[in-house]
Amino acid sequence: MSGHTPPVQDIRWIGATAVVDLAGDIDLNASSSLQQQLLRSLDRGPERVVINLARVGYMDSSGVATLVKLLSRTRKLGVELLLARMNDRVRSIFEITRLDSVFRIVATEEEALG
Numbered sequence: 001m002s003g004h005t006p007p008v009q010d011i012r013w014i015g016a017t018a019v020v021d022l023a024g025d026i027d028l029n030a031s032s033s034l035q036q037q038l039l040r041s042l043d044r045g046p047e048r049v050v051i052n053l054a055r056v057g058y059m060d061s062s063g064v065a066t067l068v069k070l071l072s073r074t075r076k077l078g079v080e081l082l083l084a085r086m087n088d089r090v091r092s093i094f095e096i097t098r099l100d101s102v103f104r105i106v107a108t109e110e111e112a113l114g
Contacts (some may be wrong), residue, residue, distance in 0.1 A: 002017040005114040008037040009055070016047040017113060026063030035066045039073060046079055046081035054085035059093055071103060080104070
């Protein structure tokens with residue numbers, strides 16, 4: 001576990017939107033801490049959560065499962081969840097699992113905030 005970069009680099013607030021910057025590989029090692037941090041970001045009551053995946057190089061099924069749990073929680077709370085700046089490698093996981101039709105995936109942070 002030592003030397004493992006925490007997946008959440010920053011949580012920036014833009015009005016009522018929490019922009020969560022992730023980095024590194026989102027895998028089994030990172031998923032439980034990621035889940036705790038993402039759920040904690042909901043404690044402040046955002047209207048929208050944008051997950052910025054620009055610096056995520058790889059995501060496995062546990063990382064996807066973490067985002068599915070977050071989506072379930074945000075829907076219960078009436079919070080909009082968007083995934084932004086996903087690279088092709090990560091996007092392909094969402095396409096294979098057909099989750100690209102479940103999540104709102106946008107190209108840019110600006111689009112997510114618009």
